[in-house]
Amino acid sequence: MIMAETQFTPRVFSGIQPSGGLTLGNYLGAMKRFVQMQDAGSHETIFCMVDLHAITATLPDPATLRRNTRELCAGFLAIGIDPEKSILINQSQVPEHAQLAWIFNCIARMGWMGRMTQWKDKAGKNAEAASLGLFAYPALMAADILVYHATHVPVGEDQKQHIELTRDIAAKFNHDYGVDFFPIAEPVIEGAATRVMNLQDGTKKMSKSDPSDKTRINLTDTADEIAKKIRKAKTDPDPLPDALAGLDARPEARNLVNIYAALADIAPQAVLDSHAGALFGHFKMALADLAVEKLAPISGEMTRLMADPAEIDRILGRGAERARAITAPILDRTYDIVGMLKS
Numbered sequence: 460m461i462m463a464e465t466q467f468t469p470r471v472f473s474g475i476q477p478s479g480g481l482t483l484g485n486y487l488g489a490m491k492r493f494v495q496m497q498d499a500g501s502h503e504t505i506f507c508m509v510d511l512h513a514i515t516a517t518l519p520d521p522a523t524l525r526r527n528t529r530e531l532c533a534g535f536l537a538i539g540i541d542p543e544k545s546i547l548i549n550q551s552q553v554p555e556h557a558q559l560a561w562i563f564n565c566i567a568r569m570g571w572m573g574r575m576t577q578w579k580d581k582a583g584k585n586a587e588a589a590s591l592g593l594f595a596y597p598a599l600m601a602a603d604i605l606v607y608h609a610t611h612v613p614v615g616e617d618q619k620q621h622i623e624l625t626r627d628i629a630a631k632f633n634h635d636y637g638v639d640f641f642p643i644a645e646p647v648i649e650g651a652a653t654r655v656m657n658l659q660d661g662t663k664k665m666s667k668s669d670p671s672d673k674t675r676i677n678l679t680d681t682a683d684e685i686a687k688k689i690r691k692a693k694t695d696p697d698p699l700p701d702a703l704a705g706l707d708a709r710p711e712a713r714n715l716v717n718i719y720a721a722l723a724d725i726a727p728q729a730v731l732d733s734h735a736g737a738l739f740g741h742f743k744m745a746l747a748d749l750a751v752e753k754l755a756p757i758s759g760e761m762t763r764l765m766a767d768p769a770e771i772d773r774i775l776g777r778g779a780e781r782a783r784a785i786t787a788p789i790l791d792r793t794y795d796i797v798g799m800l801k802s
């Protein structure tokens with residue numbers, strides 16, 4: 460097996476669905492890392508709005524999808540993705556993603572796809588009525604990553620299984636064709652908040668699709684909304700412990716400590732070192748102040764950027780051009796390996 464980091468240009472790829480609204484989960488679980496990896500300068504960085512993925516579960520209204528895609532681009536820019544340092548793209552504008560996905564549909568096995576927990580969660584009991592696109596979703600995700608020969612994929616914990624499948628697809632392609640062509644990409648799942656939980660139920664993931672807005676913080680929330688949601692977050696009556704083991708059976712308490720740690724860029728233990736003994740009423744005030752300080756400027760910047768959609772479209776057009784300089788030769792070589800005729 461070829462190891463990604465030894466033979467390929469160090470290259471980071473990650474994507475987010477433009478399915479309406481970015482949450483604190485997206486930000487702390489993935490996007491903060493995007494900016495750190497971009498600024499570290501040790502890797503080429505490519506970030507993507509995955510609009511083709513956003514039509515797999517339901518078909519959004521076309522105007523809404525366009526708006527959500529531009530808003531997500533504004534979100535990337537607002538948190539600090541620099542379109543000069545990184546390549547910032549919308550998936551459908553780089554056609555090689557979908558073209559490579561077809562090849563991967565023929566590499567991946569039905570059994571592999573059927574074992575994906577996100578497929579099982581999203582299709583639910585009525586898999587017969589789910590779209591073929593929802594089933595094939597992880598093969599398109601593998602194509603997103605491998606069409607750049609990306610070596611590192613920063614994501615939240617919930618995407619780990621999809622990255623493992625990407626590795627399996629790369630390995631099977633390489634094996635079946637007797638080549639060392641696709642890298643075995645590494646997931647980068649790091650930090651205190653790789654799985655940010657629902658503010659009202661610490662056993663569920665924070666998600667933009669939860670029907671209750673109280674369960675999440677959106678990157679577009681105002682300072683007042685952020686503070687209010689944190690004040691009203693579910694907790695327990697006990698004070699904060701002095702060691703992490705004291706949070707073991709307290710999922711809501713543990714979630715707020717992790718969120719604090721990730722926002723402040725410190726370890727969860729350091730949060731306990733300075734707040735042990737505090738009651739949640741007091742800790743939540745400190746967390747609300749920190750969250751407002753870190754998040755309110757993002758929402759302001761997104762609003763400013765959304766006022767100029769033509770500029771967003773220009774950035775994405777330029778991103779697609781730069782991306783295709785990488786993806787076109789990789790797709791071309793893939794077709795060659797598979798035995799497609801050249802025109």
Ligand code: TYM
Nearest residue numbers: 473474475476484485488489509600614615653654655665
């Ligand atoms: P998506 O759009 O659901 O989420 C985008 C990123 O945010 C992370 N995330 C979270 N992290 C911690 N806690 C949470 N509560 C939380 N909610 C979301 C996700 O792990 C993800 O990193 N399939 C992907 C999009 C995708 C992709 C790719 C990602 C398509 N192609 C190629 C990486 C590489 C998805 O639906 O993410």
